[in-house]
Amino acid sequence: MIAFLGFGLALALLSSPAAPQVQHKDYLSDEEADKIRDADTPSQRIKLYVSFADDRLKKFEYELNRAAPERRRGEMLNSLLNAYAGCMDDAADQIAVAREKQQGIREALKLIQSKGKEFLEVLEKYQKGGPGLDTYKDTLDDAIDGTKDALSDAAEAEKEMAPPPVRRRQ
Numbered sequence: 246m247i248a249f250l251g252f253g254l255a256l257a258l259l260s261s262p263a264a265p266q267v268q269h270k271d272y273l274s275d276e277e278a279d280k281i282r283d284a285d286t287p288s289q290r291i292k293l294y295v296s297f298a299d300d301r302l303k304k305f306e307y308e309l310n311r312a313a314p315e316r317r318r319g320e321m322l323n324s325l326l327n328a329y330a331g332c333m334d335d336a337a338d339q340i341a342v343a344r345e346k347q348q349g350i351r352e353a354l355k356l357i358q359s360k361g362k363e364f365l366e367v368l369e370k371y372q373k374g375g376p377g378l379d380t381y382k383d384t385l386d387d388a389i390d391g392t393k394d395a396l397s398d399a400a401e402a403e404k405e406m407a408p409p410p411v412r413r414r415q
Contacts, residue, residue: 272328273297287343291336291353295360298332301325302364309376319380326384330391333361337395340402351406354399361396368392 273281277297284290305325308318315321336357343350368389371378378385 272301272324272331286350287339287346287348288350288353291339291343291350292356294332294336294339295353295357298329298336298364299360301329301332302367305329306367309371319377322377322381323384326381326388329364330384330388333364333388333391333395337391337398340395340398344402344405349406350402354403354406357395357399358403361392361399365389365392365396 277293280293281290284293302325305322308315308321308325340350340354340357343353368385372382372385372389375381375385
């Protein structure tokens with residue numbers, strides 16, 4: 246009996262993965278999750294998350310303005326806004342990772358600031374009275390808050406970062 250339990254324990258240990266698996270976010274496609282996993286630096290991941298957020302926001306606008314809306318339109322709009330907010334939250338998380346590891350993300354910060362401002366304008370436009378606003382208002386408010394938080398994190402990180410070295414002419 247003890248030998249059997251020992252064999253079962255050994256088998257369980259051998260079948261468990263050696264390295265922890267990266268959690269797959271349900272708002273990312275398998276291809277997008279692979280791109281994030283393959284990105285070597287927080288800067289690369291920030292750029293990917295911002296591009297994915299941009300994609301979700303464009304899909305949200307498309308669905309919102311379609312002449313023949315889907316039957317489950319409210320669910321789809323909320324899902325797209327949640328996915329957008331998740332991407333922006335993850336981009337902001339990568340800012341924290343880069344700060345902790347003291348990695349340069351200046352270019353990625355500029356991207357998140359410029360695109361974040363664009364995203365905020367779009368979201369606030371719909372907050373003032375988009376079609377069917379009552380079906381996605383809470384999710385829209387969360388997306389706006391998440392965008393503002395990401396912009397704030399980016400501005401704070403930019404202030405903390407040392408200025409780039411000045412090259413002098415010889």
